[in-house]
Amino acid sequence: MSCEQDTAGVIRRAGHKLTPQRMMILTALRHAGGHVTASDLLGRVQRDYPYVDISTVYRTLHTLKQLRLVTETDMGTGDTAYEWARSERHHHLICTACGAVEEINHEHLDRLGGDIEREYGFRPVLDHFAIFGLCRDCSRAEDQEESDS
Amino acid sequence: MSCEQDTAGVIRRAGHKLTPQRMMILTALRHAGGHVTASDLLGRVQRDYPYVDISTVYRTLHTLKQLRLVTETDMGTGDTAYEWARSERHHHLICTACGAVEEINHEHLDRLGGDIEREYGFRPVLDHFAIFGLCRDCSRAEDQEESDS
DNA sequence: CTAGCTGCAAAGCGTTTGCACGATG
């Protein structure tokens, strides 16, 4: 994986030190391959090195966020989800009933973003968006309930 | 305002008791005419009746949410914004730089919602949506900075 | 009368911060 090397470079070039903790958090983040919370990440890193502190995780995530290496999303569960910043923009459909997360691509949101910028002069950040609602299964289940009652 | 009467009816019909606290929180919420946090609401209610507790506010909001009389939105500031459920759906553009909140109507999001439902079978709740980004002024300011550096 | 609501206090949770030690560049 040369990507780790690249990332190390980005961090160093930004004037930050490259500590083992940062490398581990970084690697854990990339291997997670999706959304992780800060404490998920802590758990993963602690499997190898039990002495990392949650505050280090937060501080690292903060740094990586500034460097645009991670994105931060509020999944509506009270805590915050972090994700390795992929190049492709993508969005999530989050089911408020069962918690399922589905991914959608950006076409539709691009159109929305364009409309908003043109109309309001507001430049929306639509790189990573969370849309809440009911997934196919849960919305079917709800229809059932309604017809039962 | 007969709307207060209507709301009282909704609450009572749902099998909940109608206490003075609930009425005051309710009224405060309607008079706020926009987003309020739980502690905003507490402050407003306490102007008339200083003994209400924040927990009562949360409990009331929880009840009202279940009755779909208020909506809950995460504004990305760490706390949660509540708003009287208006009939018209509307959405917010929230500037991550200056915190300005602008309102947009639902047309564009309707189209998005339709697309998603058709394509993924996911039924999104797009009644009240928060879109983060840079407002006109802040995005101009950022352009300036970039050309300076 | 009794189910359900209230105020109070305390705990819970994710997150942030102060500090002295330790490691990086």
Added chain:
DNA sequence: CATCGTGCAAACGCTTTGCAGCTAG
């Protein structure tokens, strides 16, 4: 060797909960 990052512990802010008394229906 100076600076920055770390671990630890404590604080933080928002939200939730347990409990005894009170009140609306």
